[in-house]
Amino acid sequence: MNLSVDDNGVLAEAPPSGGASHFGQDTWQQLVDYAGMLEREGELRGLLGPRELKRLWTRHLLNSMAILDFIPFKAKVVDVGSGAGFPGVVAAIVRKDLRLVLVDSMERRARWLNDVVKDLSLPNVEVVHARSEDLVGKVDADTVTARAVAALRKLLPWTMPLLKGGGSLLALKGARVDEEIDDAIHLLRKYRAKWADVHVVIPFGTTEETRVLEVRKKQTNRHR
Numbered sequence: 001m002n003l004s005v006d007d008n009g010v011l012a013e014a015p016p017s018g019g020a021s022h023f024g025q026d027t028w029q030q031l032v033d034y035a036g037m038l039e040r041e042g043e044l045r046g047l048l049g050p051r052e053l054k055r056l057w058t059r060h061l062l063n064s065m066a067i068l069d070f071i072p073f074k075a076k077v078v079d080v081g082s083g084a085g086f087p088g089v090v091a092a093i094v095r096k097d098l099r100l101v102l103v104d105s106m107e108r109r110a111r112w113l114n115d116v117v118k119d120l121s122l123p124n125v126e127v128v129h130a131r132s133e134d135l136v137g138k139v140d141a142d143t144v145t146a147r148a149v150a151a152l153r154k155l156l157p158w159t160m161p162l163l164k165g166g167g168s169l170l171a172l173k174g175a176r177v178d179e180e181i182d183d184a185i186h187l188l189r190k191y192r193a194k195w196a197d198v199h200v201v202i203p204f205g206t207t208e209e210t211r212v213l214e215v216r217k218k219q220t221n222r223h224r
């Protein structure tokens with residue numbers, strides 16, 4: 001692991017090399033600026049513990065990128081339980097074609113997310129302070145994302161009603177994702193899942209496998 005001490009004496013993981021040529025200079029600079037905000041304020045504002053700062057890039061920023069290839073071009077994305085901004089803020093920075101709604105039920109986290117949007121000038125992001133359950137009938141997303149929010153059996157009722165027919169839930173999951181799927185089989189049927197698939201990804205700049213659970217919602221029947 002590559003650690004560095006910043007101007008404020010915070011011990012944090014350094015960004016991986018090659019980011020600017022992979023993502024483009026401006027995008028990479030925004031990611032570095034976002035990491036800087038988290039290093040300065042993340043612990044103070046109750047977003048990340050000191051242990052997490054030591055793996056801010058690999059465990060959080062780069063890990064969040066695992067979902068990006070599964071989001072359609074120009075999709076409307078709802079990130080449920082964004083917290084510090086994972087994966088929603090990372091998606092907004094790297095994929096400028098997307099429109100993102102970052103949802104968190106905790107007011108101080110919604111405030112943090114609004115500060116990030118303002119400081120990084122992210123025009124494609126809206127922050128909503130709400131429980132995802134309260135948004136049913138108010139949003140119609142192509143993609144819903146979630147990381148470290150709840151086990152699938154809880155997540156399905158919170159997220160599937162926010163999706164339009166043919167849309168996908170993309171959840172970053174740990175190694176026990178298959179058990180979570182087994183545990184939620186009856187709910188997959190109830191919430192009109194067409195299929196569920198696990199994509200194993202090694203995100204840019206990391207060496208560890210990450211699992212992206214994709215649950216595709218059935219198309220809505222059209223009556224003529």
Ligand SMILES: C[S@@+](CC[C@H](N)C(=O)[O-])C[C@H]1O[C@@H](n2cnc3c(N)ncnc32)[C@H](O)[C@@H]1O
Binds near residue numbers: 086146148
């Ligand atoms: C463990 S944190 C994970 C945050 C972020 N996704 C990450 O990966 O670091 C879970 C977040 O989900 C939020 N949350 C929990 N239940 C929620 C719900 N029903 N609707 C919206 N947000 C919720 C919490 O406030 C918290 O910020």
